[in-house]
Amino acid sequence: MKKNLFSRTAATSFVLGLAMAASAQQANFLSNNHCIYRVDNSQKVLLLPVQEKAEICNIKVIDGNSQVKAFNIRLASNHIDYYVPLYISEYKNSKNISLDIHVNGTYRNDGGVSSFTCWKNMKYADSYDMTNTEQYRPVYHHTPAYGWMNDPNGMFYKDGVWHLYYQFNPYGSQWENMTWGHSTSTDLMHWKFEGKAVEPDAWGTIFSGSAVVDHNNTAGFGNGSVVAMYTSAGENQTQSLAYSTDNGKTFTKYAGNPVITSNTPDFRDPHMFWNEDIKKWNMILAEGQHMNIYTSDNLKEWTLESQFGAEYGNHGGVWECPDLMKMKVRGTDKYKWMLICNINPGGPFGGSATQYFVGDFDGKKFTCDTKPEVTKWMDYGKDHYATVTFDNAPDGRRVAMAWMSNWQYANQVPTMQYRSGNSIPRDLDLYEYNGDIYCGVTPSPELTAARAKKATKNLTETCEVVVSLKGSATLTLSNDKGEKVVMVYDEKNNTFAMDRTNSGLKDFSDDFAVVTKAPVHGKMSQLRLFIDKSSIEAFDAEGRMAMTNLVFPTKSYNKVTLKGKGKYVVYNLK
Numbered sequence: 001m002k003k004n005l006f007s008r009t010a011a012t013s014f015v016l017g018l019a020m021a022a023s024a025q026q027a028n029f030l031s032n033n034h035c036i037y038r039v040d041n042s043q044k045v046l047l048l049p050v051q052e053k054a055e056i057c058n059i060k061v062i063d064g065n066s067q068v069k070a071f072n073i074r075l076a077s078n079h080i081d082y083y084v085p086l087y088i089s090e091y092k093n094s095k096n097i098s099l100d101i102h103v104n105g106t107y108r109n110d111g112g113v114s115s116f117t118c119w120k121n122m123k124y125a126d127s128y129d130m131t132n133t134e135q136y137r138p139v140y141h142h143t144p145a146y147g148w149m150n151d152p153n154g155m156f157y158k159d160g161v162w163h164l165y166y167q168f169n170p171y172g173s174q175w176e177n178m179t180w181g182h183s184t185s186t187d188l189m190h191w192k193f194e195g196k197a198v199e200p201d202a203w204g205t206i207f208s209g210s211a212v213v214d215h216n217n218t219a220g221f222g223n224g225s226v227v228a229m230y231t232s233a234g235e236n237q238t239q240s241l242a243y244s245t246d247n248g249k250t251f252t253k254y255a256g257n258p259v260i261t262s263n264t265p266d267f268r269d270p271h272m273f274w275n276e277d278i279k280k281w282n283m284i285l286a287e288g289q290h291m292n293i294y295t296s297d298n299l300k301e302w303t304l305e306s307q308f309g310a311e312y313g314n315h316g317g318v319w320e321c322p323d324l325m326k327m328k329v330r331g332t333d334k335y336k337w338m339l340i341c342n343i344n345p346g347g348p349f350g351g352s353a354t355q356y357f358v359g360d361f362d363g364k365k366f367t368c369d370t371k372p373e374v375t376k377w378m379d380y381g382k383d384h385y386a387t388v389t390f391d392n393a394p395d396g397r398r399v400a401m402a403w404m405s406n407w408q409y410a411n412q413v414p415t416m417q418y419r420s421g422n423s424i425p426r427d428l429d430l431y432e433y434n435g436d437i438y439c440g441v442t443p444s445p446e447l448t449a450a451r452a453k454k455a456t457k458n459l460t461e462t463c464e465v466v467v468s469l470k471g472s473a474t475l476t477l478s479n480d481k482g483e484k485v486v487m488v489y490d491e492k493n494n495t496f497a498m499d500r501t502n503s504g505l506k507d508f509s510d511d512f513a514v515v516t517k518a519p520v521h522g523k524m525s526q527l528r529l530f531i532d533k534s535s536i537e538a539f540d541a542e543g544r545m546a547m548t549n550l551v552f553p554t555k556s557y558n559k560v561t562l563k564g565k566g567k568y569v570v571y572n573l574k
């Protein structure tokens with residue numbers, strides 16, 4: 001197995017300090033694949049060594065004679081990439097905590113699990129150090145403090161705080177052990193890691209879902225309680241509820257779970273919202289390659305009203321993570337409904353992407369305005385997926401966030417302490433163009449508020465570049481190692497393209513080095529580029545083109561070259 005020296009060094013320094021070695025004697029090997037590990041209960045954190053290319057181990061945490069947790073982890077077999085924490089302090093009232101560990105794979109000739117390097121490297125510590133060790137971690141984008149992240153889940157706003165939950169693996173930086181992680185922000189720019197909010201249970205791991213603020217206590221969990229619905233991913237995918245009476249900090253699972261079942265294998269990602277037009281709750285859920293739409297009075301009992309989409313839009317993959325919302329069409333008094341449908345694979349440049357449909361919704365049935373064969377994409381980059389909006393956002397805003405990656409290579413991108421970030425928040429609306437209605441995608445005003453007072457000409461790793469255009473132009477970001485990203489606005493053909501084929505590290509996947517190209521609706525007079533260490537998000541300032549792409553320059557880009565009619569300024573973002 002190939003060793004990764006960089007991350008090895010990072011992982012070692014990561015646990016220095018208060019950590020002390022746990023004894024290998026605590027492991028009792030019962031076969032090549034099985035051992036029992038006795039945990040010292042007087043300690044707070046057990047640091048588990050992970051090797052990303054090792055076999056999966058299934059761990060049961062046993063308190064006395066009862067299983068209290070189960071998770072999968074790639075325990076280090078011959079080198080350590082990083083450590084993850086098991087919080088023993090969660091079991092401080094118990095006397096005997098043991099780990100029952102089963103390793104997958106065949107280990108007949110090499111001593112089996114007893115030969116693994118992890119045993120002599122397990123360590124106890126008083127806390128887990130989350131200080132960033134990654135060169136590619138964005139600064140003003142949300143990332144998990146450690147571990148893997150995919151879709152944004154259950155986002156809501158309440159009492160001045162934006163809550164973001166997400167698909168989280170607390171035991172490694174690759175997809176596994178789906179749990180809802182939680183972060184909060186007061187400005188959509190700086191995020192605080194709040195830990196695990198909803199953990200796997202007997203019904204399965206916790207897949208994507210939504211949360212609503214139940215102002216009128218329709219569910220009976222309490223006025224203003226936050227009610228979440230997520231997919232329990234067990235033998236089948238079913239839908240479960242959890243509620244919070246402390247503003248989303250902790251959740252109690254509903255005793256009547258699961259609340260919705262089906263025999264379809266892909267049946268997930270419920271998105272609930274209050275529909276003022278019919279004074280009921282609605283919920284939209286992805287089933288195979290169509291959406292189901294439900295109504296409810298109390299968030300617990302749901303009636304299936306209709307299905308949408310089997311013959312509409314793109315069907316190159318499974319439909320996932322829906323959303324449905326009413327929005328005003330710019331410059332008119334007209335309201336329309338927009339249905340968001342994330343799809344994987346099938347995106348315009350391969351893999352994951354977000355499509356949407358505009359039409360009418362009577363509270364039961366969605367009717368699409370366009371012909372079945374029309375597909376509209378919300379973002380024309382490669383790294384924009386699982387887009388959904390916040391519930392209860394102020395001033396009627398529709399604030400969306402996406403997961404900034406692509407299932408084609410999300411598990412391989414060159415970071416280890418954490419993997420994946422979210423896009424910047426974007427305010428959505430609708431606009432007309434050539435007799436059709438499209439989704440407007442504009443960077444949220446919080447981004448503009450975060451600009452440094454003075455604009456400069458100096459490109460930094462965490463900035464916004466604002467380009468005023470008077471026609472076609474080519475903008476290149478580059479470093480002195482010859483790595484570059486080339487963006488071309490072609491006014492004649494109404495397109496914008498971004499070429500990341502020579503942008504830096506790319507060999508981790510054959511699907512990474514691409515040129516992405518978007519149609520531009522009307523003339524673009526201002527281009528806004530958000531750069532944050534390993535991501536570039538490009539927008540037409542009027543919201544008629546969005547493109548999100550990851551990049552991994554080995555040295556940050558420090559030069560901007562603009563050819564064509566236009567000028568640019570750079571704002572550092574605080």
Ligand code: FRU
Pocket residue numbers: 150151167178207208231268269320321386
């Ligand atoms: C989309 C998705 C969802 C699912 C979740 C599992 O990226 O596949 O459909 O709920 O990820 O992590």
